[in-house]
Amino acid sequence: MSRPDGPSADEPLADGPLDPEEGRRLLAPWIGPGAPFRGAVLAVSGGPDSTALMGCAALGPAGVPLVVATVDHGLRPGSEAEAQGVAALAARLGLAHRRLAWTGAKPAARIQEAARAARYGLLAGLAREVGADLVLTAHTLDDQAETVLMRLCAGSGPAGLAGMAPSRALGGLTLARPFLGVPKARLVATCEAREWPFVRDPSNVDPRFGRARLRGLLPLLAAEGLTASRLARLSARLRRDEAALSGAAAAALRDLRRDAPGGEGRLVLDGPGLAALPEAVALRVAGLAVAALHAEAAQGAADAPSPYPPRLERLERVVLEAVLPALREGRPCRRTVAGLLFSTGGGRLTLAPEPPRRVRSRME
Template structure:
């Protein structure tokens, strides 16, 4: 994350578990040289969550750190609850950081969390970008999100808390079989016996992140070179089809994904799914461009039209309403 002087202040996300408690304790011992605020997000999903937040506040005061409890209010979805809770947590943390003048949010994700993330994304059929796991740092709504413990095993943080006398709690949802991450967590010891350890999964993520960065840079360069003027007006993007078809498939796929993302902007929560984009682009659009044919396919609300040596991306045309049947 670079030197501490690069940041004005930091918000520490502390739930009260051993990982985040170690983050708070180590930050207090190190005194980073910038203002620190400890934040506990109370999702209100368990009866004991308010008491856990209060426990974090007590330890934070003992360590000489300011503390805030952030409540997730409003209706809670029945489906994909953990995803919604995660999004709410980051939103609340970012809002607090802006309120207190901080530009850095720190979480206590560990090596074990990274391994679980890679396994979850593998089960979901993710490509290299997904399997690269969590990045040590990333942008968060105009701020920086940092994960300083991403290469540290959870067991080491537990031992640190116990040695220092920093009390912590264990979230029962971490072992709740209703959640996919908890079910995969039970598999990790079995996989480790076969050699697929958390460390190896984390190294895989690092290698894929490195390779994905190189492919993404190549795709960005290619996209700039392949863009052509569009006589059809705004809201569309025209690419040199022959140049696109001459690229390696892995780069061509990313070029079109970048072009689609640029057209969609932040207006949609549904970017093209990798499997569908692979099927359409690699199986139909690129063969049409290479053979001088035509092809029109839709994906994620966009129309991909190949023909005349070009690939045009634009909004999907409205669907025709079915004609009423005669009485």
């Protein structure tokens, strides 16, 4: 399910707190009367964004049962007390609350990524426990702008620069972001106007983290015209275009796939047909083919680790600079991507598991 996620770059953004009707309108498709969900878990950290989400949800007539959840990552002193503060406000608002603790050893590197994965895992687990099929988070327009900037710095293509989707699948559930088009300042103002207490996470301004460093650049970029609104509109446009290209690629993969001699673990595509596609579509066909083989391998080995998708730069070098020219010129080509061997020949492109590399002895 998808919802609009932001105003036009040239539309003036509303300011000031959300009024109750505006909050209800943003949340109604997800938790209002007639919403197509059995129940919802509200992810509330205690910051102003998620506190506003909880408060607005409590003000409107809920059409589904609601449970507030606070994930205590245990990464800094006071996190348990902050969870208790959320529980107190939830009780005041008439909402059930659960504290979810991230236990066990914490990684020394990429701690924010690991915490994010743990957070979503705990939220999804609680949703299943209470019979809910929806998780709501309070990501804002500012979060979207920061995400686009981070992915731009990382060299992402259109799919990455599309940013966060208004909703996506989460382990058989739906994760939705109803405030994705709302500036953070309005949610802070909402909490202040309603006297909903909130806390500020010091990691949001900690220069050790890339997102915090980029957050500090946003006012400078806005002064040059690159506002959070424009970055969010860019993400919406790229998401629209990416959906069209991905749909074309999925249809092309179905049309170009051929019987694969040699059993499972192989995928064969019609070479001339692939080479005749626009390069943007052909590149996505190759990416979908890689994903399909990885999915098949994962089904065959339940304990196999989930492989990372190939980096866009690597896929571009292999497909655009090697495989497609070879198909057009009718010559053989062999390249590896993400543990798979791409080989051309006989008018076909074959993807198969990369053969094990031969270990050279000292005598050779």
